[in-house]
Amino acid sequence: MNVNWRAIPQANNTLAVLSAACEVHGYHIEVTDRPRPDVTIYSLNSINERLYRDEIAGADCITIAGGPHPSACYREAAQYADYVVVGEGEYTLPALLSALEEGKEPPPGVATAAGYIPARHTVLLDGYPPFSRITGFIEITRGCPFSCGYCQTPRLFGRCMRHRSVDEIARYSSRYRDIRFVTPNAFAYGSDGIHLRLDRVERLLRSLNGRIYFGTFPGEVRPECVSRQSINLILDTCANTRLHFGAQSGSDAVLRRLHRGHTVDDVIRAVDLCRENGLVPVVDFILGLPFESDDDQRATLDLVKLVTRAGTAHIHYFMPLPGTPLQNNPPRSLLPETKKVLGKLALSGRITGSWMDHEIRFFRHTSHL
Structure with missing residues (x-):
C-alpha cells in the first residue's frame, strides 16, 4: 500500500513526527504535491483547512485528515475526508493504515461519516522518535x-x-x-x-x-x-x-x-x-x-x-x-x-x-x- 503525505509547509514538523511513527510500524511515507493512490494524508489547521477541503473531497484515493482543525471539527472534516485522526497521531495513524491494509474497521481515535469512538490511549513521548528520515x-x-x-x-x-x-x-x-x-x-x-x-x-x-x-x-x-x-x-x-x-x-x-x-x-x-x-x-x-x-x-x-x-x-x-x-x-x-x-x-x-x-x-x- 502506497502512503503519501500532502506537502503543506505549516505541517512540516508534524510530518517529521508522524513519518517517524509510521516507520516504526513499517510504513514509509512519500511526500507529494497532490493526492496520490493509495492513501494521502493531510495535516490541517483552522487557517489553511479551507484551501484543501475541495481537493480532499475530490481526491481519487483514500484520504486521511488530521491536525488541530480536523481534530476539533471531526464531524465536519469527515464529510470530505474518508478518515479523520482526532488528536495525537503517533499510535492512531499507523493503526489506521494497518486496518486499511487488512480491510478492518478503523481503530478508536478515528472519525468517519459513520461515527467516532474516542482513542483509549495517551502517547508516551519516549515511545516514538521525534523524527527519523525526515528531520524536525x-x-x-x-x-x-x-x-x-x-x-x-x-x-x-x-x-x-x-x-x-x-x-x-x-x-x-x-x-x-x-x-x-x-x-x-x-x-x-x-x-x-x-x-x-x-x-x-x-x-x-x-x-x-x-x-x-x-x-x-x-x-x-x-x-x-x-x-x-x-x-x-x-x-x-x-x-x-x-x-x-x-x-x-x-x-x-x-x-x-x-x-x-x-x-x-x-x-x-x-x-x-x-x-x-x-x-x-x-x-x-x-x-x-x-x-x-x-x-x-x-x-x-x-x-x-x-x-x-x-x-x-x-x-x-x-x-x-x-x-x-x-x-x-x-x-x-x-x-x-x-x-x-x-x-x-x-x-x-x-x-x-x-x-x-x-x-x-x-x-x-x-x-x-
Missing part, C-alpha cells in the same frame, strides 16, 4: 496545565504535561549543530508546568552538545517563569540572545477572563529581567479579544510600547479557534489609535505579525517550520 524540531514536552480561552493545546493534548527523557533528547539532538525544541513552555521541562523543576531543565541543557536555542520559537516560555535563575541557565548554557514569551494582554481583567494564570506585572518583570541580563524579549500579544474594552485595548497598547523599548512585540489579531472556550466569539475591532501606533511601530521594525489578516500573520510566522 525535537518535541520535549506535550500538554499544558493552563486553560487559556483561545488555545487549542490543552484540548488536543490534555492538561497533564508529558516529557521526553533527557537521554532521548540528547540522542536525537546530537544530529544537529543548532538545537531547537517544541514545547508549550521550555522552563516547565520535567515539571507539572506550575511548580518548576529548573534542576531538571539544567540537567537537560548540560547534557547537550551544540548550539542550544531554548525559550525561543517554537518552544517559548511563560512570563511568570522568567526569573534570575532561569535566565542564568540560558546565559550559561545556550546560544540564544532572545527570550520569547506571551503577554497576550496588558489588562489584568482580560488575563483573568482568558485564564492565563499570570499578571501584567509578571510580564513587566520578565521584560526587565531580560533587559538587565542582555537578553532581548520577544513578547506575543493578542488584540481584538471579544471581551476587550477600549481601556483594555489601550492598556495592551501601552504594554506593547513598553516592551518595544527593550525588545520586540509580536502582534496577533484574535481568531476564534474551534474546540476552545472562545470558539463562538468573533473578534472586536481595533481602535483607530491602536492601528496608528502599531503602524508606526511596524515601520520602525519594533513589532512583527499582522493585526489585520490572519493568513499574512500565520504564513509569515510559520513558513520555516
Whole structure:
C-alpha cells in the first residue's frame, strides 16, 4: 500500500513526527504535491483547512485528515475526508493504515461519516522518535496545565504535561549543530508546568552538545517563569540572545477572563529581567479579544510600547479557534489609535505579525517550520 503525505509547509514538523511513527510500524511515507493512490494524508489547521477541503473531497484515493482543525471539527472534516485522526497521531495513524491494509474497521481515535469512538490511549513521548528520515524540531514536552480561552493545546493534548527523557533528547539532538525544541513552555521541562523543576531543565541543557536555542520559537516560555535563575541557565548554557514569551494582554481583567494564570506585572518583570541580563524579549500579544474594552485595548497598547523599548512585540489579531472556550466569539475591532501606533511601530521594525489578516500573520510566522 502506497502512503503519501500532502506537502503543506505549516505541517512540516508534524510530518517529521508522524513519518517517524509510521516507520516504526513499517510504513514509509512519500511526500507529494497532490493526492496520490493509495492513501494521502493531510495535516490541517483552522487557517489553511479551507484551501484543501475541495481537493480532499475530490481526491481519487483514500484520504486521511488530521491536525488541530480536523481534530476539533471531526464531524465536519469527515464529510470530505474518508478518515479523520482526532488528536495525537503517533499510535492512531499507523493503526489506521494497518486496518486499511487488512480491510478492518478503523481503530478508536478515528472519525468517519459513520461515527467516532474516542482513542483509549495517551502517547508516551519516549515511545516514538521525534523524527527519523525526515528531520524536525525535537518535541520535549506535550500538554499544558493552563486553560487559556483561545488555545487549542490543552484540548488536543490534555492538561497533564508529558516529557521526553533527557537521554532521548540528547540522542536525537546530537544530529544537529543548532538545537531547537517544541514545547508549550521550555522552563516547565520535567515539571507539572506550575511548580518548576529548573534542576531538571539544567540537567537537560548540560547534557547537550551544540548550539542550544531554548525559550525561543517554537518552544517559548511563560512570563511568570522568567526569573534570575532561569535566565542564568540560558546565559550559561545556550546560544540564544532572545527570550520569547506571551503577554497576550496588558489588562489584568482580560488575563483573568482568558485564564492565563499570570499578571501584567509578571510580564513587566520578565521584560526587565531580560533587559538587565542582555537578553532581548520577544513578547506575543493578542488584540481584538471579544471581551476587550477600549481601556483594555489601550492598556495592551501601552504594554506593547513598553516592551518595544527593550525588545520586540509580536502582534496577533484574535481568531476564534474551534474546540476552545472562545470558539463562538468573533473578534472586536481595533481602535483607530491602536492601528496608528502599531503602524508606526511596524515601520520602525519594533513589532512583527499582522493585526489585520490572519493568513499574512500565520504564513509569515510559520513558513520555516
